[in-house]
Amino acid sequence: MYSVLRLLPFAAATAAVLMLSPAVAAISTEAAEVQLQLARLLFTDGRYIEAFNAYEQIKGHDDSRIKREALTGGVKSALRLGDFSHAHADAQLLARSAPRNAEAIATYADALWAVGLFEDSEEKFQDALSVQADNARALHGLARSLAGRNRLTEALDTAQAALGKDPRDAEIHHTVGSIYERMRRYEEAANAYSSYINLLPNKDRSAKAAWARAEVRFLRAFGTRPPLHIDPAAAGRLHTIPFRVINEKIIVKARVNKGPQLDFVLDTGSEQTVISRETAARMGIRPIVNILSAGVGDLGVRELELTRLDELEIGGSLKVQNVPSIIKNPPLHGLPTREMESFSPLALGLSVVIDYDRNQLLIGDNLPSETADVELPLRMHRLAMVPGSVQGGQASFILDTGGQVISISTDTASGLERGEMRNIPLKVYGASGWDRDAFLMPGVNLNFTNKIEYRNLSVVVLNLRAPSVLLGFRLGGIVGYKFLSRYRVSIDLDKSVVQLQARTQRRAD
Structure with a gap:
């Protein structure tokens, strides 16, 4: 671990070099190497904003290796900061610049996961493993994806393989803990979360770290009692x-x-x-x-x-x-x-x-076979998620029987091109109080597969930034009673699917 005092002279020296070189491409390879070292130290020290800025300075460098490492570090820093959109944008640049590099592909897959594109992400993790079968980042990502599809034994084996390649990666320990918790093996889950906490920088005061510290104490309080x-x-x-x-x-x-x-x-x-x-x-x-x-x-x-x-x-x-x-x-x-x-x-x-x-x-535990008009893939990432699209752009939606309307997040809404259409302020409250920024957005097209289409729908726009950061991926929206009550709904964990059988129109209304 590097202290602030040890970093300051290094940072000052690097800043002086960069001030003399206004164009990124004009920075010498030697100066860029120094900048990379600084960025790595800042990241290791938990100073993610500074690390991101340091990587940002050299991500356009002419040297392909420096560019790849700077983009990789920038994506990782952005993910730690919860800046999922920036991470995704830089990850696309990284994937194009290093299409056959396993670490670059796996980093791109991480960014896809962070914007809620879970199926695309799993495909890219598999691509990375086809290039390098023991890549720790790809194994970790695949384990997380398998857990989301309730394939817990496979997920645990894959996560343990990732730990064997990179035992100092805190995020892998966190994933192992979450899998053990899903398997109701609470003591082992607490041990894994403890390892995650111990590997974090001392400066990490994130909500995720605070959650993990409390979770360790809670899981150990069960003692020998079998959970659930x-x-x-x-x-x-x-x-x-x-x-x-x-x-x-x-x-x-x-x-x-x-x-x-x-x-x-x-x-x-x-x-x-x-x-x-x-x-x-x-x-x-x-x-x-x-x-x-x-x-x-x-x-x-x-x-x-x-x-x-x-x-x-x-x-x-x-x-x-x-x-x-x-x-x-x-x-x-x-x-x-x-x-x-x-x-x-x-x-x-x-x-x-x-x-x-x-x-x-x-x-x-096991549901009877259902006749379904529509079948959606189910991902369990602490919450039940199903894929959809908003104005043609992919997004992941929380399946929320406790909610009432169909809503999208402010992050999703901000990416839509809508011209001069008027937004209508709303009074909306949720689990964390009133959302005073909520509004009704008319004229939105939503799809859940090609069989469920909403045209020119008025949707509620909610600020889902806080739960997105705590979960580690961007929430696209929520589907509640207005959507679900039109169907007989089967949420099958064993098969990882949501099956929807349309009700008669009279009854649904």
């Missing part, structure tokens, strides 16, 4: 749960720790079960750690409490023990409705069918 445990007698059973629709939200009856029945919202847009502060106090449920959460609203990132429920009972038949849960504390004030309890079968590791005609859910 379902009685073996009920394992493999398909549970039929009745629901009501109130204000375009699916409501089921549930119990926490054998307490009284409560209304829970089915919310696949949340990565954990959620209870209110009032319910936690009434049931004597204490928090284990505080953890960062991000959502729609002016707060962006919000600190909440994380706890463990002894038992969550859904609909009378589905009982899950040792359930990770968020307590909405401190609560938000000034909202038109209180923050309700919610759950997601996906967070419990279970698949679900939503039958709006019969007002019932089917929840289980």
